[in-house]
Amino acid sequence: MAQSSTYNPALSGNPQSATGRTYPNGNPDLGYNPAGVRNTDSALPLHRKGAVVHNYACDGPAPGNLGFRWTYGSNVAAKNRDPRVQVVQYNEDSFVLRQNVCVHWEAPFTYLLFGNAGALLIDSGATADARHYPLRETVDAIIARWGQARGRSRIPLTIALTSGEDVAQNQGLVQFAGRPDTTIVPKPLEVMKRFYGFGGSWPSGTGRIDLGDRVIEVIPTPGTHKDGVSFYDPYCDFLFTGDLLFPGKINIGNDSDFIASLERLKGFVASRPVKWILGGHVEMMFVPGKYYPRFATYKPYERVLEMGPALIDEAIQYAREVKGKDMMLIRPDFALFNGVSPDQRTRVWPEGVPKIDPPHPF
């Protein structure tokens, strides 16, 4: 058979072309409601009489998906008109919020989790000014809407940070000052330890934040920040690692703490299922080992946010390699910076990793 030299996007894994598909506008012979559509995992009964109590116990991770592309800024940042806070609902009780890249280049992710007795906001964004970054307004709106759906009028909110000292994650806290029914985990390290009940056991042991049948575990993970913690959600099987492990340029604050924390995480996930690790930022591109520089306001080729749990092992392996040395090291899904400037560059390319230069957007 003669080989066709015509470019077929479907064969190359690029099915963007609607006209190239058999049914560019959908197959009319399929029903409007494919199998399973009425059997969603909705926690909402059709005719409820009181507040809905959701059963958070489930086999395996709770279903959900991050089905939207993250907003990625624009070539001319001043002209960006994306939402200031992008809200993606992972499932009915879990929300992922992202700050607009053109409001702040760090574009941190913020997580909002609900349980039967309250809500938890993990991290608070990089901008204090609510006119630029209306986090409080957005969170209030989500909570109000969720409360209506669940028949709850009172939903206590806890706000916890993956690091109290990180200015890319603690700036939005001021917006919540004076908010009724709100507990803010204190920022100073000692007070924070007391709050979680670590006492003298820091950095071993774990703390708990009980949202009502959904108990979030708090794991001390200093390393990039001296007051770093990670959170484990047993409902979605997510590990929220903030700045400790994320697809980007990981600036190590203390290398022995960093390795110890990763090992603690490894031990922790050995006894619990982990679907994804979700960090606080995305700086890598979708081509391996390439990342956006700091202050970039246009990041069209971002890697996805979620990471597999196997990445912990890789991080440990290469953290050991940079331990005690002032150097940076590139891996396909992250880059480690130990004792060097966050803008450090290197000519060393990891062996066996394809080196692909994505096209330069103008």
Place this chain on the structure above:
Amino acid sequence: MDRRTFLTYNAAAAAVPLSSMALTGLADAASAAARPAPLDFKSNLPAAGSFPEKWICGSPSCMDNTDPPVQVHWYNPHTAILRQNKAYSYEAPFAPLYFGNDRVLLLDEGFVQLRNDWDLRGVVDQCIDDWCRRNGRDPASLELLVAFSHLHADHYAATNQFADRPNTRYMGLTHEEMVGFWGMTNFPEERVTLDLGGRDILIWGSPGHVVSEFAYYDSYTQILYTGDMFYRGRCYISFWQPWFDSMKRLIDFCDTHPVTHVMGCHVEISRDGQDYTYGMTYQPDEAPVEMTVQQLREAFAYAQTITEPGIYFTGTVFLCNQTRGTTTIDKNPYRYS
């Protein structure tokens, strides 16, 4: 026009025949007759002028920036200095626009390409219209020269916006075209004079940051425009010896010519000498763009003591000697032991 013709048909050399040729057209002759007396750019030098107290310098949130895409500052009635908005490009380069009786010189075209992203062409046209209105000229009678300080994209990105502009020449994006544009045969030592119509611009080679770079001296305001080779921030020196020789040429020039200000393309440093990291889009307390000859001399004196690659602060600028790809100034603030 083929490439060979283009190179020989340089702007500086073509200046005289072009203006006399223009008189042959009937309409041109009429407009020339109505033309007011030429402006005098040769007496009472240096022409007085001023820099702004504060340039537009970005904003904490880029998408909330309400500044214009380009700030236009009239240094004096015949000299405009443009600055790109930091929320349009973090490079935020400065671009002088010099007016003469016959032509206008634009040096540098910013770091955004498309006209619908930022309308540099419109801004420059507006400046030319304003100047012509003030001086009773016809904008169509002025030739625009679109040139740039050196061959880096943050200085020529918007050149194409001028491609279809009538009565305009623009510099090509190769070393040969750049040197040919000014009619140089002995780069970088040769110094040529561009006549804007009574206003002389002296141009010579200034390699070091890149190979293809010029220094521009305006004999009217006596501003020495040094591009990226010497500016208030991190002077990335790719080639030490050519850079040092270029500095020597600048010093020699200052010894023999009056210079009011030395002006670079960027500002990356605060008034108190703090470094604004590469890529920052908000510089609330940035230092002035203009420098004194004394500061240039101090930097040269400092440079004479430099023997190793590395980053050196002269008190005015950072000299980043062959460090671009390996190290930067700032540190991880969250380090602890």
